[in-house]
Amino acid sequence: MRIAMGQLASGTDTAANLHAIDGFAARAAAGGAALVAFPEYATYEKKKIDATFPTVAQPLDGKVGTELARIAAHHGIALVAGMVEASPDPARAYNTLVAFGQDGSQLAAYRKVHLFDAQGFRESDFVAPAPATEPVTFDVDGVRFGLMTCYDLRFPEQAQALSDAGSQVLLVCSSWVPGELKTKQWRTLLAARAIENSLYVAGVCQSPPVSVGHSLLAGPMGEVVAELGTVPDVLAADLSPAAVAEVRKHFPTHRQRRIR
Known part of the structure; x- marks a missing residue:
């Protein structure tokens, strides 16, 4: 299967x-990709989350979600993108990833579980955490994808839960805040989640100055299959479910785990 990573420089x-x-x-579709993934806050983004985010929030079937579905169907490609979703709290929105199939049907929606209250930021001031923490997955052409958002990457148990739910690829849609060693941590953590769970991890990021860029696909042995730099671009790469099965045969940690 070929997937694509769309690295954006989203604004307001x-x-x-x-x-x-x-x-x-x-x-991405012209290059033969079956799926294209975009970053967290793909449809509305700022250097720092503020009170405007709840004001632009929409239901998943609002104008933004409808246009994302139209794009997927028009190009015949599965599509994942971050949007600002309306929540029951008018002062706080959901930070949501929504996935559409090649026909434009909604396949899944994942509301961010771990909000970025770190590094001097307080995402939770204007964003509500997901009310449920169950793993969110969807299938495209027989391959199972699991959804994570940015700061979730620092919580290995979430990636493990998605792996246990059958994911062969994790999509980590992000706006990774820049700072000391942050690009190194981004690349290291993507590889670590891939190695720990013997699967592919696609980290799709916003470009500078809001984020660090360096969207990349890590293979099930932690190798970098493909990587972008810092400018907005789209990059396609091939992955193999058979490679996931082969690595899990040689490193059967799923069966050997004793602590849950």
Whole structure:
């Protein structure tokens, strides 16, 4: 299977962000990708989360979600993107990843579990945590994908739960805040989650200055299969479910785990 990572430089102009998503989805589909993934807050983003996020929040079937579904169906490609979803609390939105199939049908929606209250930021001031923590997965062409968002990457038990739910690929859609050693940590943690669970991990990130860029696909042995730099771009890479099965045969940690 071929998947693509669409590294954006999203801002507050939702129409412009959707136009960029449309263009990258077209390129990914033309290159033979079955799925294209975009970052956290793909449709609305700022250097720091503030009170505007709840004001732009929409239901999943609102104008933003409807346009993402249209893009997926128009190009015949499965699509995952981060959006600001309305929650029952008017002062706080959900930070949501929504996945659409190649026909535009909604496959899954994942609300971020671990909010970024770190490094001087307080995402939880304007974003509500997911009310449920069960793993969220969906299938495309017989491959199971698990959804995680940014800061979730620092919690290995979440990746493990997605692996236990049958995921062969983790999509970590992110806006990884820059700082000391942050790019190194991003690359290291993506590889670590891949090695720990013997699966592929696709980390899809926003570009600087909001984020660090370096979207990459790590293989089930932790190897870097493909990686972008810091500019907005779309990159396709091939993955093999058979490779996941082969690595798990040689390192059967799923069966050997004694602490749960």
